[in-house]
Amino acid sequence: MSEDCIFCQIVAGEIPSDTVYEDEDVFAFLDANPLAPGHTLVIPKAHHERLNDLPDDTARALYDALHALIPAVEGSVDAPASNVGFNNGAASGQEVPHVHGHVIPRFEGDGGHPIHAVGGEAPDLSDDERGTIASDITDRL
Ligand code: AMP
Numbered sequence: 001m002s003e004d005c006i007f008c009q010i011v012a013g014e015i016p017s018d019t020v021y022e023d024e025d026v027f028a029f030l031d032a033n034p035l036a037p038g039h040t041l042v043i044p045k046a047h048h049e050r051l052n053d054l055p056d057d058t059a060r061a062l063y064d065a066l067h068a069l070i071p072a073v074e075g076s077v078d079a080p081a082s083n084v085g086f087n088n089g090a091a092s093g094q095e096v097p098h099v100h101g102h103v104i105p106r107f108e109g110d111g112g113h114p115i116h117a118v119g120g121e122a123p124d125l126s127d128d129e130r131g132t133i134a135s136d137i138t139d140r141l
């Protein structure tokens with residue numbers, strides 16, 4: 001636990017939350033400032049800042065919980081769809097430095113946007129530049 005982390009304090013029961021799911025590794029609760037009814041946050045109980053900091057077992061447990069929670073969250077508010085995403089690092093807009101996946105129910109005509117709206121100005125990349133980036137990603141695995 002990180003003492004000054006608000007999500008660690010929620011997991012520890014020191015701050016109240018609208019809890020929707022809990023297992024050995026994962027905790028899920030309603031977002032306090034929902035973008036839609038049912039907006040849910042899914043977090044590992046252990047404090048890690050970014051997705052890539054998670055140990056393999058924790059990453060799997062987090063995905064398993066998300067997999068189960070998405071249809072439950074959508075169903076609870078009769079939503080036909082959802083955006084599911086992680087702000088991963090401060091530059092992406094992550095405000096709470098404890099990994100959390102957002103499940104945001106979406107409705108036809110709700111005025112929201114697809115996940116493409118999160119990026120900045122779209123880059124104009126040549127085929128060569130795209131190829132170099134693709135190889136570089138592969139080489140780092
Ligand atoms: P992010 O910008 O991805 O770090 O999102 C942090 C999210 O945590 C925001 O959507 C906040 O509304 C939410 N949040 C912050 N404090 C609480 C809290 N005490 N209970 C529930 N959600 C919270």
Ligand code: ZN
Nearest residue numbers: 005008047098
């Ligand atoms: Zn934490």
